[in-house]
Amino acid sequence: MADSAWPILLVDDDPAVLDGLASLLERRGYEVHRASSAAEARAEIERSRPPVGLIDLHLQDGDGIELVQAMREIEPDSAAIIITGEGSVEAAVKAMQGGAFDFVEKPVSPDRLCPVLERAVQFTRFRRQAADMRSELSQLGQTPLIGNSPAMEEVRKRIAQIVRTRSTTTLILGESGTGKELVARAVHHGSVRRKARFVAVNCAALSESLLEAELFGYEKGAFTGAAQGGKMGLFEAANKGTIFLDEIGEMPLELQAKLLRVLEEKRIKRVGGIDDISIDVRVVASTNRDLQREVEAGTFRLDLFYRLNVMTIRMPALRERLEDVPVLANYFLAEFAREFQKTLRGFSDGALTALQSYSYPGNVRELRNIIEHAAIVAPGPIVDRSHLMIESDASRPRRGRIQLELPDVQLATAERELIFYVLEQTGGNRRRTAELLGINRSTLYAKLKQYELTGQTEGRKHVRSRARSSS
Structure with a gap:
């Protein structure tokens, strides 16, 4: 009809x-x-x-x-x-x-x-x-939150509640690629802080010492290689605005304690400095981890969790809102048609069926990549099924129960073995490995280096434990 x-x-x-x-x-x-x-x-x-x-x-x-x-x-x-x-x-x-x-x-x-x-x-x-x-959002300089599914309507409802406050801390939960930073930007641009800066930092991308210097700044001579005049930190740069702490679950415990002090006292102290600096900033944090489990495991502070978890927004995985796929796909297709200066007007029935039948382990980010590839290879004006770089769900590594045989019960051992197992299953494809593990690629690279797994993607000579899939 x-x-x-x-x-x-x-x-x-x-x-x-x-x-x-x-x-x-x-x-x-x-x-x-x-x-x-x-x-x-x-x-x-x-x-x-x-x-x-x-x-x-x-x-x-x-x-x-x-x-x-x-x-x-x-x-x-x-x-x-x-x-x-x-x-x-x-x-x-x-x-x-x-x-x-x-x-x-x-x-x-x-x-x-x-x-x-x-x-x-x-x-x-x-x-x-x-x-x-x-x-609607062009004046705000941000990509819109696309979709009319009930899950996305709930996200918008939560954003509308948060933007009416000035400083309420917000925690955004969701898998990698679901659009957590877009939500953080929407909170900033919809609030009274919109005229000040929105500053984003990936907590998983830097070492503990570098992350501390980036967040809080440093004074002259604070460490070897420090700039002569010192440097303003990101909290200071975001004053009167919003700071977005992406992948907060990756932040080291010692730095978590310092962040807790900032949230409680609204003051920061530069690395190597002695004076407190007052700040007025909204903190928005995101994670793809279960922070309550991290608290139970002793890798995340309970008091910091309570401070961050004032208002929570859960970003749904794309497989949970497949009804939004057509409008997302058409949005991205129009974007790439303009970029590539091609006439691309839509999708065939077969292409739309395929797009709505896929589970998207990489979420919206993966869909965008699929549409970009299609926009490049499709002669136009209609994108067909053959233009879509979609593998069948059956061909991907199984997401069922995974049994790990471990030499000890240390958390680091289990994490190392799981990462190696998924690397083997994906043939060493790090992008896919990160998607399946639910972490971003920078986090994966850091863990590969930490566990000395770099370059070991096609087997290893000395296997201390063996992972196998069980039904």
Whole structure:
């Protein structure tokens, strides 16, 4: 069934065809705008800016392709379907090259027309949603949070509650690639702090000493290699604004204690300094770890957890909101079409089915990569299943129960063996390994170095323990 009262421009200079098609479309719930000539069609395009058109190729006073181009000049994300003569392959090709979304042959069959029309409506609806999101947040300089699923509506609801406060600490939970930094930016840009800086730091990307210097700054001579005049830290740089502590679960315990003091006293002390510096900043933190389990394991401070966990936002995995995949995919496709200067108007039914059937271990980040690849390889204008770099879920390493045989019960031993096991299962693919482990690549690289696993991706000579998959 059609979207409720979705506007469609219907153009044909044969009264019988015009009446017949109009009756069919109206019965299916569309809002039909009729035009019996090219002149009438142009006037209707300027007046109502229709998102979808069904246009006869040959009109007595004009050419259908010119009308397609007129629609796209006024409404760039419109979709026009050309009606061609029976067996007119050359005309169909010409229409597609001229910017048509698709074509149908005369005599028009409802069985052929309706699926094509529904795809065109879906395409324009997704493009309009994406455009509205871009417009809504373009002044804020951020990528919109895309999706209308209940899970994303809950995320927006939580953001709306948080931005009404000035300094409430926020903890964002979710797997890698779900868009946690976008949520942090939305909190900043929606609050009274929007005119000050938003500063992001990845706690997993730096060593403890470097992270401390980055966060709190340092004085002249604080350590070997310190800048002559010292350096302002990120907390100072974010004063009056927001600091985003990404992957807070990776922060060393000693540094956690110093962060706790900052949250409690609203003051920082530079490395090598003696004076306290007052700060006014909202702290937003994120993690893909279960911090309560980290507290139980002794790797995360309970008091810091309570300080951070004032307001929590859980970002859903993409597999939990597959209904958002089409609008996300079309948003990314439009983005890459502009970047690559290609005409890409949407996805075939097979491509959309494949996109909505995949589980996305890498979440939205993986979907974006898939669409970027498709935008490069697709000749246009429609992305087909063959253009999608999607492997079947069955071909990926199993996510069931994993049994590890360990020489001891130390947490570090278990972590080392699990990382090596997943590396073996992925053939040494570090990006995929990080996705399956639920950590970002910088964290994985740090752990590979920590456990001396660098370069050991295809077996090892001295295996202290063996991991195997069990059902």
